[in-house]
Amino acid sequence: MSELIRNYEDVKNNIEDSVNKSSVSNKDVTLIAVSKTKPNEMIEELYEYGVRDFGENYVQELCSKYEELPKDIRWHMIGHLQTNKIKYIIDKVYMIHSVDSLHLAEAISKEAKKRNITVKCLLEVNVGMEETKFGLTAENLEENYIEISKLEGIEILGLMTSAPYVENPEENRQYFVQLRSLMVDLKDKGLYNKNKFFLSMGMTCDYTVAVEEGADFVRVGTAIFGARNYI
Numbered sequence: 001m002s003e004l005i006r007n008y009e010d011v012k013n014n015i016e017d018s019v020n021k022s023s024v025s026n027k028d029v030t031l032i033a034v035s036k037t038k039p040n041e042m043i044e045e046l047y048e049y050g051v052r053d054f055g056e057n058y059v060q061e062l063c064s065k066y067e068e069l070p071k072d073i074r075w076h077m078i079g080h081l082q083t084n085k086i087k088y089i090i091d092k093v094y095m096i097h098s099v100d101s102l103h104l105a106e107a108i109s110k111e112a113k114k115r116n117i118t119v120k121c122l123l124e125v126n127v128g129m130e131e132t133k134f135g136l137t138a139e140n141l142e143e144n145y146i147e148i149s150k151l152e153g154i155e156i157l158g159l160m161t162s163a164p165y166v167e168n169p170e171e172n173r174q175y176f177v178q179l180r181s182l183m184v185d186l187k188d189k190g191l192y193n194k195n196k197f198f199l200s201m202g203m204t205c206d207y208t209v210a211v212e213e214g215a216d217f218v219r220v221g222t223a224i225f226g227a228r229n230y231i
């Protein structure tokens with residue numbers, strides 16, 4: 001077994017341990033392998049092993065990987081998206097996790113209507129309130145959610161967050177609890193009327209705790225692919 005596959009299996013096993021440890025965890029967690037900056041060969045190796053869910057942050061990189069790799073890969077757009085780039089990825093992604101403003105949602109809706117498609121989206125909430133991060137806030141989520149729900153061509157399926165980088169994942173538990181309760185609030189108020197909502201939370205530094213707090217999607221890069229070299 002290669003190091004890459006071993007890493008992937010380790011993360012899978014840790015997720016399973018967290019599921020077994022927790023009473024609120026979802027039993028069916030999707031592990032998204034975050035492949036940004038990583039070469040096609042590594043993605044292909046995981047693909048051969050059966051992995052289908054990959055996460056990317058950059059439009060150009062996502063587009064070239066989409067062209068070069070098998071068409072049944074589910075590409076998750078997890079990075080900040082500029083409105084003028086939507087047209088390049090809208091028909092290539094399985095889900096957009098990073099809808100971080102009403103303005104972006106309106107632009108996605110416009111592009112989706114043109115193509116007569118519906119795009120699965122999550123609303124990104126900056127629960128850690130880091131200045132460097134994009135996202136709605138806990139305070140303005142509800143009003144944005146109401147406006148975005150009215151748009152055609154967008155299906156909101158839940159919430160996403162990126163918690164701060166930490167050494168000890170326990171430090172981020174509060175944020176995962178908060179994201180879950182924001183979603184429950186929307187549901188309790190009758191604003192969210194689907195049976196199931198999805199929470200996208202947890203990265204290399206904190207995915208075990210995110211799973212314990214009910215994550216449906218975890219987005220793990222470094223623990224699978226190794227450290228990234230940015231050029």
Ligand SMILES: *Cc1c(COP(=O)(O)O)cnc(C)c1O
Nearest residue numbers: 034078162203204219220221222
């Ligand atoms: C890069 C990235 C990840 C993966 O981060 P790792 O720490 O490498 O696991 C997850 N989510 C988002 C939004 C990212 O940008």
